[in-house]
Amino acid sequence: MIFYYLDLLGVAVFAVSGVLAVSRRGLDLFGVLVVATLTAIGGGTLRDLLLDRHPIFWIADPIYLLVIAVATLGAVLYMRIRSHPGKVFLLADTLGLALFTLSGAQIAESLDMSPGIVVVMGTMTGVAGGVMRDMLSGKIPLILRRDIYATAALAGATLYLLLQALTMPRSWAFAFGLAAVVGLRLIAILHGLRLPVFRIP
Amino acid sequence: MIFYYLDLLGVAVFAVSGVLAVSRRGLDLFGVLVVATLTAIGGGTLRDLLLDRHPIFWIADPIYLLVIAVATLGAVLYMRIRSHPGKVFLLADTLGLALFTLSGAQIAESLDMSPGIVVVMGTMTGVAGGVMRDMLSGKIPLILRRDIYATAALAGATLYLLLQALTMPRSWAFAFGLAAVVGLRLIAILHGLRLPVFRIP
Amino acid sequence: MIFYYLDLLGVAVFAVSGVLAVSRRGLDLFGVLVVATLTAIGGGTLRDLLLDRHPIFWIADPIYLLVIAVATLGAVLYMRIRSHPGKVFLLADTLGLALFTLSGAQIAESLDMSPGIVVVMGTMTGVAGGVMRDMLSGKIPLILRRDIYATAALAGATLYLLLQALTMPRSWAFAFGLAAVVGLRLIAILHGLRLPVFRIP
Numbered sequence: 142m143i144f145y146y147l148d149l150l151g152v153a154v155f156a157v158s159g160v161l162a163v164s165r166r167g168l169d170l171f172g173v174l175v176v177a178t179l180t181a182i183g184g185g186t187l188r189d190l191l192l193d194r195h196p197i198f199w200i201a202d203p204i205y206l207l208v209i210a211v212a213t214l215g216a217v218l219y220m221r222i223r224s225h226p227g228k229v230f231l232l233a234d235t236l237g238l239a240l241f242t243l244s245g246a247q248i249a250e251s252l253d254m255s256p257g258i259v260v261v262m263g264t265m266t267g268v269a270g271g272v273m274r275d276m277l278s279g280k281i282p283l284i285l286r287r288d289i290y291a292t293a294a295l296a297g298a299t300l301y302l303l304l305q306a307l308t309m310p311r312s313w314a315f316a317f318g319l320a321a322v323v324g325l326r327l328i329a330i331l332h333g334l335r336l337p338v339f340r341i342p
Numbered sequence: 343m344i345f346y347y348l349d350l351l352g353v354a355v356f357a358v359s360g361v362l363a364v365s366r367r368g369l370d371l372f373g374v375l376v377v378a379t380l381t382a383i384g385g386g387t388l389r390d391l392l393l394d395r396h397p398i399f400w401i402a403d404p405i406y407l408l409v410i411a412v413a414t415l416g417a418v419l420y421m422r423i424r425s426h427p428g429k430v431f432l433l434a435d436t437l438g439l440a441l442f443t444l445s446g447a448q449i450a451e452s453l454d455m456s457p458g459i460v461v462v463m464g465t466m467t468g469v470a471g472g473v474m475r476d477m478l479s480g481k482i483p484l485i486l487r488r489d490i491y492a493t494a495a496l497a498g499a500t501l502y503l504l505l506q507a508l509t510m511p512r513s514w515a516f517a518f519g520l521a522a523v524v525g526l527r528l529i530a531i532l533h534g535l536r537l538p539v540f541r542i543p
Numbered sequence: 544m545i546f547y548y549l550d551l552l553g554v555a556v557f558a559v560s561g562v563l564a565v566s567r568r569g570l571d572l573f574g575v576l577v578v579a580t581l582t583a584i585g586g587g588t589l590r591d592l593l594l595d596r597h598p599i600f601w602i603a604d605p606i607y608l609l610v611i612a613v614a615t616l617g618a619v620l621y622m623r624i625r626s627h628p629g630k631v632f633l634l635a636d637t638l639g640l641a642l643f644t645l646s647g648a649q650i651a652e653s654l655d656m657s658p659g660i661v662v663v664m665g666t667m668t669g670v671a672g673g674v675m676r677d678m679l680s681g682k683i684p685l686i687l688r689r690d691i692y693a694t695a696a697l698a699g700a701t702l703y704l705l706l707q708a709l710t711m712p713r714s715w716a717f718a719f720g721l722a723a724v725v726g727l728r729l730i731a732i733l734h735g736l737r738l739p740v741f742r743i744p
Contacts (some may be wrong), residue, residue: 163486166486168486169490169493171492171493171496172485172486172491172492172493174492174496175465175469175485175492175496176485176486178462179466186392190391190392190592191588191592191599191602192602193597193598195394196394197392199459199462200392200393200455200459200463203456203458203459206458206459206462207458254602255605257605257608257609258601258602258605258608261580261601261608262602264577265581268577272679276477276678276679277473277477277483277485277486278486279482279486281681282679284574284577284578284679285565285568285570285574285578285679285680285681289571290574291573291574291576291577292571292573292574295573295576295577364687367687369687370691370694372693372694372697373686373687373692373693373694375693375697376666376670376686376693376697377686377687379663380667387593391592391593396595397595398593400660400663401593401594401656401660401664404657404659404660407659407660407663408659477678478674478678478684478686478687479687480683480687
């Protein structure tokens with residue numbers, strides 16, 4: 142049940158990040174709604190397609206679309222008051238990354254996938270929505286920037302499995318996994334931390 | 343039956359729009375054919391994948407690929423005579439947007455989806471082919487430009503449902519939905535109309 | 544069985560091409576791994592989704608992910624010694640294009656698809672991974688460049704069917720198909736060959 146609400150939250154924050162990503166593009170309101178929707182359901186839709194889970198989560202349960210509409214409207218109104226989307230964007234994107242990574246991992250795990258698949262599925266679910274948003278809005282995907290991004294997703298999904306292997310209950314492991322993704326990403330942003338970069342000598 | 347022919351028409355006009363989109367890129371004929379094919383089947387393929395309709399429409403019925411090949415050849419030959427693709431491109435894209443939006447909505451409706459899903463599925467089916475085409479050819483997706491685009495698809499799909507709720511027969515509602523998408527989009531292009539734009543103050 | 548090893552090889556070389564494509568972007572190691580993975584499984588995943596083959600190949604058999612990890616590490620280490628990725632990139636991409644084109648065609652054929660579908664499915668499987676890689680890394684997709692690319696895939700898949708129709712055993716036809724894709728592409732690159740270009744007069 143808690144997973145369901147977290148999934149709704151993930152959809153909402155990714156919708157917000159979609160709104161902020163195109164906030165300077167001069168789209169009309171419905172155009173913004175379409176971009177927000179694609180961002181919000183991209184990762185989970187890919188997850189469900191890959192795992193052959195039908196109906197897709199937002200087709201099975203229309204509440205998701207309602208949440209997206211409300212989150213989009215809220216973000217649009219917020220933008221009329223406060224005009225610097227930078228920090229809020231990074232926060233919404235980070236929270237969305239964390240929530241979808243863990244939900245992707247948890248669902249793959251509940252289908253008895255092997256640990257490697259669980260981690261890959263989690264990471265892919267987490268990064269897909271943001272990649273679609275960035276490519277749609279003509280930006281370089283965050284995944285290709287130098288700060289810790291995919292790495293945070295990978296670490297969170299791995300931690301989630303590891304803690305359960307150490308007999309921690311699933312919901313606690315989920316929470317620690319979330320915290321790991323958010324923490325790693327925010328620390329990396331705040332302190333400009335980077336993993337050793339792969340670069341041609 | 344009429345829906346089948348309209349679907350074929352949608353595939354054809356999107357193939358043409360794909361050809362025109364890359365007409366200045368110096369692709370060879372087979373490369374053009376691949377781009378045209380991806381543009382033409384992108385929206386419907388996404389629709390079928392999301393709704394778990396297998397086999398996918400163009401796998402089930404090879405006539406679609408034949409239509410794409412013929413439309414592509416026709417567009418290539420046309421381009422050798424008339425060299426200003428702008429207007430024809432917008433027309434083909436608008437018609438494709440309308441046809442796929444309504445076909446997506448109609449198929450979702452025939453699977454007993456809720457009204458919200460029908461509208462979203464219609465809009466998504468309508469815009470997906472064009473988005474893939476634009477991203478593939480390195481352009482800013484039409485969906486992100488300021489004129490009425492996603493809004494037209496949304497309005498058409500909504501009108502289609504609304505008119506049926508008012509007891510209009512399905513095929514009439516389909517026709518009015520089509521006309522709404524094409525009309526809104528063309529009027530917007532011709533008169534430079536835009537919805538109130540969402541922009542940071 | 545031989546098809547299985549060739550599929551593994553295809554995954555490996557596309558992973559390498561993914562590494563080389565982002566080698567100058569300053570990603571950290573895990574970021575590189577994510578891009579390599581998406582490149583390597585993109586084409587085959589699309590193939591399995593379109594043909595409704597579940598579980599997806601890399602979900603069914605985790606060895607694929609292991610191969611990707613090893614190939615990625617190998618490519619990263621190689622790049623620390625030799626720093627000119629150009630030729631190796633083209634070679635890895637060409638081999639991946641050939642292997643996935645033929646594997647896509649072979650699998651569609653084994654599902655009794657019509658010849659047109661087999662050729663389209665092969666071409667699409669072959670080009671999809673590279674297109675995703677190029678779009679993800681902000682490059683113009685190879686498919687849109689002027690040298691023979693999609694054409695080579697199309698020719699290879701067609702030859703594969705043609706030779707079998709002439710009663711050649713499947714594995715031989717597969718080998719000739721591979722050779723056709725690689726040969727056409729390499730000859731085109733080496734000699735700057737192009738098909739007659741489709742261009743506005």
